[in-house]
Amino acid sequence: MLKKKNSPGEPDIYHFPELDDLGFTSFVTGRRGGASPAPFDSLNASVSVGDTQVNVSENMAKIKKSVGLKNLWAPTQVHGNKVAVIDSAQPSSSVEADAVITCVPNLTVAVRTADCLPILLADPERKVIGAIHAGRGGTQLGIAGATIKKMVERFDCDPVNIRAGLGPCIRFCCYEVDKESAKNFHNCCGGSxxxxxxxxxxxxDQLVTAGVSKEKIYDSSVCTSCENSRFFSHRADNGVTGRFLSGIALNG
Structure with a gap:
């Protein structure tokens, strides 16, 4: 379950206690408490949407201070199914991928979203973490299953030990698409x-198929479109908005 992490007057930060209790630091940023003006108001974590570097740098500094982060790394997201493996505390500054996994202590891996689903992964036995950006495209390409498979291949993880936190995203209630875009989604309904x-x-479904226990999947159940006052939503904000950050670190 996603819970508020910080004190009043600080930037909006949430976390998954189920992950943090096992020796990890998880977080999901809200949209309040930052420096960015509308339409990126206000805790925007991305320069790719049209906000200034000055604003985003100030927001990132606030996030790092509030969460207590040291090193933070996020991939360049491309709506695919590539999984980046980070084995250094100083990874390359630019890697195109939509998921990242690592066993490096105190290195926070994160993804930026505004309707797509952020997934945070943690294996307390092998001390491995991961962050996934799962949009419609990446989901259709099996990004979640591919990430679990990579954790098994590279770090000898057993899927039954992996925990997953599902952050805010646009939910079934608000995610209407055309018939062609809904291809390969068996859990859909609508008209012609x-x-x-x-x-x-x-x-x-992908996580469970890959071997993750459903009881170890913690869904925030938050819809970004319904909760647009708390989280950025590309759809609710008509395509011009900020991005919130979801990340996890292995405590050293």
């Missing part, structure tokens, strides 16, 4: 032209 699809549900 439009369909509602369940990004979170599809990724839960």
């Amino acid at each position: 032209r439009k369909r509602h699809i369940d990004i979170a549900g599809a990724n839960v």
